[in-house]
Ligand SMILES: Nc1ncnc2c1ncn2[C@@H]1O[C@H](COP(=O)(O)OP(=O)(O)O)[C@@H](O)[C@H]1O
């Protein structure tokens with residue numbers, strides 16, 4: 001970034017901070033300011049929500065995969081989402097991350113950022129990280145190189161060619177390696193890691209970008225019991241620092257990490273509460289847990 005651009009960014013940020021809402025009839029400038037504020041690490045959560053979906057619907061060939069879905073998540077919350085296959089869990093994440101555009105509804109990040117105005121890469125830059133089901137690490141690179149690369153992304157070709165970790169970033173990387181249990185594997189090729197370790201590495205790559213909200217789709221599928229237990233520990237340490245939305249089928253894993261559990265079915269919320277509450281719910285037993 002040129003000094004000029006940085007100066008301009010700082011001016012706009014000051015302006016945004018000083019309380020000018022920037023509202024216009026079109027709302028266009030307000031959207032611009034939200035983006036600047038968010039880029040500086042500020043999502044407006046004064047209303048107690050980091051993510052807010054209201055009456056969201058999407059159809060594929062006439063089939064309503066998401067059907068008037070409303071849901072919100074508090075800052076720092078670790079929300080678990082369960083529900084039968086085809087309930088719309090992955091599609092919901094596709095909508096939040098801009099991969100799928102809904103036919104109707106509202107999707108907000110904090111109280112000011114209308115996510116439906118943004119494209120997928122912009123949403124990632126706003127601070128929403130997503131972990132797909134399959135690990136997608138660079139197998140030919142070491143653990144360290146994968147994490148370093150995660151810091152470089154979005155910096156542009158020239159910037160990343162001359163990119164060097166500064167000491168704060170090195171410290172963060174070391175701390176992160178510890179958090180994801182990969183300190184002893186830092187120089188191993190990612191391709192030689194176990195499935196669970198690859199999953200942790202990918203979570204680490206997301207964390208390098210310090211996301212405010214992390215969406216994790218079936219993160220412990222295929223993990224050993226020990227890896228699953230360590231992942232539960234990991235998520236509990238992330239809670240509070242980040243907001244998390246975790247889709248899983250593994251009920252003992254959910255029991256270890258959950259506060260509020262949302263049950264999705266047919267593209268909408270069927271039940272919500274503690275795991276005990278939703279497990280005792282007749283409708284949930286009927287469609288998902290079985291008798
Ligand atoms: N891109 C798509 N095109 C057509 N149908 C889709 C698409 N994505 C999801 N679906 C359908 O939407 C429904 C919900 O799918 P999904 O969100 O993957 O459910 P879950 O993750 O809860 O198992 C399924 O019936 C699925 O076949």
Ligand SMILES: [Mg+2]
Nearest residue numbers: 089090091217
């Ligand atoms: Mg899915």
